[in-house]
Amino acid sequence: MIRNVILLTLGIAIGVSAGFSAAAARSPETGLPPLRLVALGDSITAGYGVEPMKTYPELVARDLGARSGRDVVVSNLGVNGLRTGELQELLRTDPQYRDAVAAADVITIGIGTNDLSTARGAYYRGTCGGPDNRTCLSQARRTFRDQLAQIADEILRLKKGDAKVVLVDVYLFYFNDTGMASRFSPPLDTTTEVKQPGMLLRWLNDYVRATAEGMGFGFASVRGAFNGESGVESPLARGMVLPQPDGVHPSARGHTAIAEAVLEALEE
Numbered sequence: 001m002i003r004n005v006i007l008l009t010l011g012i013a014i015g016v017s018a019g020f021s022a023a024a025a026r027s028p029e030t031g032l033p034p035l036r037l038v039a040l041g042d043s044i045t046a047g048y049g050v051e052p053m054k055t056y057p058e059l060v061a062r063d064l065g066a067r068s069g070r071d072v073v074v075s076n077l078g079v080n081g082l083r084t085g086e087l088q089e090l091l092r093t094d095p096q097y098r099d100a101v102a103a104a105d106v107i108t109i110g111i112g113t114n115d116l117s118t119a120r121g122a123y124y125r126g127t128c129g130g131p132d133n134r135t136c137l138s139q140a141r142r143t144f145r146d147q148l149a150q151i152a153d154e155i156l157r158l159k160k161g162d163a164k165v166v167l168v169d170v171y172l173f174y175f176n177d178t179g180m181a182s183r184f185s186p187p188l189d190t191t192t193e194v195k196q197p198g199m200l201l202r203w204l205n206d207y208v209r210a211t212a213e214g215m216g217f218g219f220a221s222v223r224g225a226f227n228g229e230s231g232v233e234s235p236l237a238r239g240m241v242l243p244q245p246d247g248v249h250p251s252a253r254g255h256t257a258i259a260e261a262v263l264e265a266l267e268e
Helices: 056-068 084-093 095-103 113-125 135-158 180-184 196-215 223-227 252-267
Strands: 005-009 035-041 072-078 106-110 164-168 218-220
Touching (some): 035 056, 035 095, 056 106, 084 095, 084 135, 113 196, 135 164, 135 196, 164 252, 196 218, 218 252
Parallel strands (some): 005 164, 035 072, 035 106, 164 218
């Protein structure tokens, strides 16, 4: 039997919003109501740059439908540039978000990379603050930790009692071959990348894992698929993100990898 799930993923910016993609009629095959998958977050969730049916929420829904024999209704509420605090506020105050979470069997949330990107950009511009130019990195850690905990708490208050939660981590996309390094900072190599901002990424992912373990949620890591076993390989070179001038958002292959990580977490 398919487990009801809330999926919490961390990702980038730039997205779109959509309502439920199918009616809530009972499946003629099973006589059961459809499973509802609600996708919350940013552009990874929204599927910027790929065909709508190739986004990871749609791929997860397709697999869940095949396993259960039930229709799966997808509502993609991804928003351009969404940050953790903004998602927290939407979950607290926006009826569309609150109603969607309350009705959902599966919820995906992609959030966090915009928080990381802001701090990283300030660090490499030398405007991070403090005598060691690291104040904004420390602040980003504290803010993300607190807001992620509040997001999780709000979801627990809103969701159906039998729903589960799966948190998914963030991949690294700042490499010279993506074109993003020159836009956000001086050119970087992988040795530089795993220093302070790279450490911030690891800290963010540690918070995601710790939140999952502390609350009894599932955890799905996508960074290995995007950045290899070392965690610092270019996702563009691996074909996991869209080619230049993007170099950031998941390609169809990348969305497939995210969906596979989610589905594996659902089976545990």
